[in-house]
Amino acid sequence: MRKPLTIVGLALAASLTLSACGGGDEKISSEDRAKASAAALKYVGGGAVTDAERGDGDDAAYEVEVTLPSGTDIDVELDESFAVTNSPAKASDFAAATPSDSPAPSPSASSSASVADDDRALTGATLDKATKAALKATGEGRVTETSGSDDRDHVYEVDVLLPSGEDVTVELDKSFTVTKIDR
Numbered sequence: 001m002r003k004p005l006t007i008v009g010l011a012l013a014a015s016l017t018l019s020a021c022g023g024g025d026e027k028i029s030s031e032d033r034a035k036a037s038a039a040a041l042k043y044v045g046g047g048a049v050t051d052a053e054r055g056d057g058d059d060a061a062y063e064v065e066v067t068l069p070s071g072t073d074i075d076v077e078l079d080e081s082f083a084v085t086n087s088p089a090k091a092s093d094f095a096a097a098t099p100s101d102s103p104a105p106s107p108s109a110s111s112s113a114s115v116a117d118d119d120r121a122l123t124g125a126t127l128d129k130a131t132k133a134a135l136k137a138t139g140e141g142r143v144t145e146t147s148g149s150d151d152r153d154h155v156y157e158v159d160v161l162l163p164s165g166e167d168v169t170v171e172l173d174k175s176f177t178v179t180k181i182d183r
Contacts, residue, residue, distance in 0.1 A: 027054070028052060028053055028054050028062070032062065033052045035082050036052050036062040036064050036078055036082055037049040037052050037064055038082075039064075039076075039078055039082040039083070039084065040052075040064035040066050040076035040078065040084075041066060043076060043084045043088070043090070044066045044068075044074050044076060044088065044089075044090055044091050045090050045091035045092055046068070046069075046091045047066040047067055047068040047069065047074070047091060048066065048067050049064055049065070049066055049067075050065050050066070050067045050073070051063075051064070051065040052064045052065070055077060055078075059077060059085060059086075059152070060077035060078060060079065060085055060086070061078060061079050061080045062077070062078040062079075062082070063075060063076070063077050063078075064076045064077075064078065068091055070120075072120045072148075073150065074088045074089055074090075074150060075088060075150045076088050077152065086152040087152070087153075087154075087155055087173055087174050088150060088155070089148050089149075089150075089155050089174070090174075093126055093148065093155075093174075120147060120148045121146070121147060121148075122146045122147065122148060122156065126156075127146055129176045130146055130156045130158050130172055130176060131143050131146065131158060132176075133158070133170070133172055133176040133177070133178065134146075134158035134160055134170035134172070134178075135160065137170050137178045137181060138160045138162060138168060138170065138181070140162065140163055141160040141161055141162045141163065141168075142160065142161045143158055143159070143160055143161075144159045144160065144161050144167070145157075145158075145159040146158050146159070149171070151171075153171070153179055153180070154171035154172055154173055154179045154180065155172060155173055155174045156171070156172040156173075156176070157169055157170070157171055157172075158170045158172065166183065168181055168182060168183050169181070169182040170182075
């Protein structure tokens with residue numbers, strides 16, 4: 001007889017905790033959803049809105065998830081006036097590489113295009129620019145992995161193995177400027 005009461009008690013505690021932490025999705029009006037979706041799609045440059053909700057209130061009034069035809073998800077955060085507040089990737093960042101814009105494989109980039117977690121592989125000119133920027137920032141090393149990011153503070157991540165054996169992650173903004181090197 002104690003088990004049902006324990007389960008009910010745990011469910012109630014979890015519910016109260018989520019309520020206190022703002023764990024439930026806040027409702028968004030259909031008008032605001034349409035405006036947020038339109039602004040996100042315009043910024044990203046295409047795709048389909050797969051989720052739109054109120055933001056957490058700290059940095060974004062609205063959060064919109066856009067899914068590109070390739071299946072890549074891009075999270076766009078907007079303020080109350082529907083202006084983009086983060087620096088998400090754009091659809092053009094994922095254009096299929098053509099023979100003319102694909103860099104020739106090199107020892108430093110031979111295994112650099114791989115997928116990790118919620119990130120997507122970089123290709124073509126984007127891969128080349130991200131790789132060059134990361135190697136310039138570290139001064140030396142070998143690129144072991146590259147990916148895009150849906151984090152607010154950077155758009156691309158490049159993992160570099162330094163000659164010392166240390167792995168570092170170079171975070172880049174949409175202009176391929178280093179925002180941080182994680183050691």
